[in-house]
Amino acid sequence: MSWKGFQKAMSRLPHQIMSKKEDATRDMEFIELEKRFNAASKLADQLKAEGQAFRDGVSALLTNQADMASFISTIYTAQIGIQTEEGEVQRRLQQTPAVAVQAAADAEAAMAYCREEVLAQLDIIDSYVIRPSQEIQEIVKQIQKTIVKRNHKLIDYDRHRVNLNKLTVKEERSMSEEKQIFKVQSQLETATQDYDYLNNALKRDLPHFFTLKAQFIQPVFEQMFYLQCKVYGMIYARCYELLNANEQHFVTQSMDIEQGYQWRKSQFDAQKEIENSDLIKAGGKAWLTASGGANSSKLTLQERADLKGTQSNIQSFEQQSSTLSYPQQEQVYQQQPAYQQQHITNDNTNTTSYSNNYSTGNRAPPVPPPSRKPNNSHYVLALYDYDAQAEGDLTFRKDDKIELIERTADVNDWWTGRLNGRQGVFPGNYVAEF
Numbered sequence: 001m002s003w004k005g006f007q008k009a010m011s012r013l014p015h016q017i018m019s020k021k022e023d024a025t026r027d028m029e030f031i032e033l034e035k036r037f038n039a040a041s042k043l044a045d046q047l048k049a050e051g052q053a054f055r056d057g058v059s060a061l062l063t064n065q066a067d068m069a070s071f072i073s074t075i076y077t078a079q080i081g082i083q084t085e086e087g088e089v090q091r092r093l094q095q096t097p098a099v100a101v102q103a104a105a106d107a108e109a110a111m112a113y114c115r116e117e118v119l120a121q122l123d124i125i126d127s128y129v130i131r132p133s134q135e136i137q138e139i140v141k142q143i144q145k146t147i148v149k150r151n152h153k154l155i156d157y158d159r160h161r162v163n164l165n166k167l168t169v170k171e172e173r174s175m176s177e178e179k180q181i182f183k184v185q186s187q188l189e190t191a192t193q194d195y196d197y198l199n200n201a202l203k204r205d206l207p208h209f210f211t212l213k214a215q216f217i218q219p220v221f222e223q224m225f226y227l228q229c230k231v232y233g234m235i236y237a238r239c240y241e242l243l244n245a246n247e248q249h250f251v252t253q254s255m256d257i258e259q260g261y262q263w264r265k266s267q268f269d270a271q272k273e274i275e276n277s278d279l280i281k282a283g284g285k286a287w288l289t290a291s292g293g294a295n296s297s298k299l300t301l302q303e304r305a306d307l308k309g310t311q312s313n314i315q316s317f318e319q320q321s322s323t324l325s326y327p328q329q330e331q332v333y334q335q336q337p338a339y340q341q342q343h344i345t346n347d348n349t350n351t352t353s354y355s356n357n358y359s360t361g362n363r364a365p366p367v368p369p370p371s372r373k374p375n376n377s378h379y380v381l382a383l384y385d386y387d388a389q390a391e392g393d394l395t396f397r398k399d400d401k402i403e404l405i406e407r408t409a410d411v412n413d414w415w416t417g418r419l420n421g422r423q424g425v426f427p428g429n430y431v432a433e434f
Contacts, residue, residue: 024158025154025157025158027199027203029203030199030202030203033202033203033206033207034147036206036210037143037147037206037209037210040140040210040213041137041140041144044133044136044137044140045137047129047133047217047220048130048133048134048137051125051129051130051133051224052130054125054224054228055122055125055126055130058118058122058231059119059122062111062114062115062118062119063115065111065114065115066108066111066112066114066115068111069104069107069108069110069111069112070108072104072107072108073104073105073107073108076096076100076101076104099246099248099249100249102246102249103242103246103249103250106242106245106246107242110238110239110241110242111238113238114234114235114238117234117238118231118234118235121227121230121231121234122231124223124227125224125227128219128220128223128224128227129220129223129224129227132216132220133220136213136216136217143206143209146198146201146202147202149198150195150198150199150202153191153194153195153198154195154199156187156191156194156195157188157191157192157195159191160184160187160188160191161188163184164181164184164185164188167180167181167184168181251263252264377403378403378404378433378434379401379402379403379404379434380401380402380404380415380417380431380432380433380434381399381400381401381402381431381432381433381434382396382397382398382399382400382401382402382430382431383398383430383431383432384398384430385397385398386426386427386430388424392424392425393424393425393426394417394418394419394422394423394424394425394426395424396419396426400419401419402417402418402419402426402431403417403418403419404416404417404433405417405418405423407428408428410428411428411429412427412428412429413428414426414427414428415427415428415431417431
């Protein structure tokens with residue numbers, strides 16, 4: 001505010017404080033127009049804010065879905081990005097089904113293409129929606145300045161009019177009061193002209209502004225609606241292509257959400273498997289059973305009872321036959337503990353290393369176990385399912401009772417065992433000793 005403007009504001013302040021409500025001039029026609037204008041200015045602000053929110057929201061959606069597809073593709077890889085140190089043999093893990101790996105890779109590519117395509121359309125939103133909204137905001141600001149100036153001239157008009165009335169009602173006036181009347185009349189005449197000019201101009205032009213505003217907003221709204229349809233259509237097209245290219249994996253896409261969830265759960269209940277894992281059972285202390293931890297004084301009575309129950313279950317397997325059969329079930333995305341492929345050492349053979357990309361030619365056949373007396377047979381209990389990944393591996397299912405032929409001191413090494421008359425090697429950390 002300039003110094004001149006500050007002086008004018010100070011001269012109006014006494015009248016604003018001490019004036020009575022009935023002394024104020026009220027133009028009802030202008031008051032109604034001002035209400036409509038204030039509502040229109042708020043809508044212009046909202047239009048710009050919503051356009052920016054839509055643009056930013058779509059941008060975030062594209063980024064998040066592309067990142068999510070990339071994360072899923074990484075999770076489906078066998079090694080989950082783990083780098084092995086020099087001289088260390090790479091781990092062998094349960095392979096993800098090929099259709100799932102392909103679907104994850106296709107999803108990552110599709111979402112990346114979708115992001116590139118749609119981001120170009122967001123630039124059009126800036127040009128045809130947000131920028132016009134900013135322009136109409138500038139026009140609104142100019143009109144608001146005119147309305148503020150009109151309201152200041154109205155205060156001047158009322159102030160000089162009230163002062164003149166106070167002076168003219170006196171029957172006897174001094175010479176100074178006569179001079180004051182002449183001065184106030186001149187000020188009132190100027191204030192009346194300024195107020196009438198601005199007031200009449202606003203009453204004449206505001207209705208025209210409302211008409212032009214509607215014509216200005218219509219193409220902006222049409223562009224916004226068109227761009228929304230185009231963005232949603234491009235996203236849908238990429239998702240549709242992804243589903244059609246991987247129908248063997250997306251088998252539940254024709255079902256509703258709840259039906260598809262129940263079908264997946266009927267194929268493999270991952271939650272139940274996790275709850276039954278040793279990491280969850282007995283409060284994560286199931287490993288204490290191997291060292292007789294059920295009698296530890298640091299555990300609660302309930303924890304001791306749970307661990308003793310686990311030991312009883314293991315002992316019951318010792319009384320069963322060494323030959324157990326279980327139905328083969330399809331395992332979908334079952335997580336198994338990682339183990340380090342190291343070396344299998346035998347008395348009469350050299351050590352042999354393994355890697356993920358192996359063949360039958362570079363792996364020695366399993367060495368037959370030395371003769372053992374039946375009474376000295378030692379058994380281990382399978383903690384997880386294991387499917388043979390190379391010639392000489394021993395396939396078994398969780399809770400199978402395996403005859404241990406040969407073992408090393410390291411549970412992360414490969415041990416030799418026999419099940420159902422078949423002998424082979426298996427990871428030592430997949431079993432627990434009785």
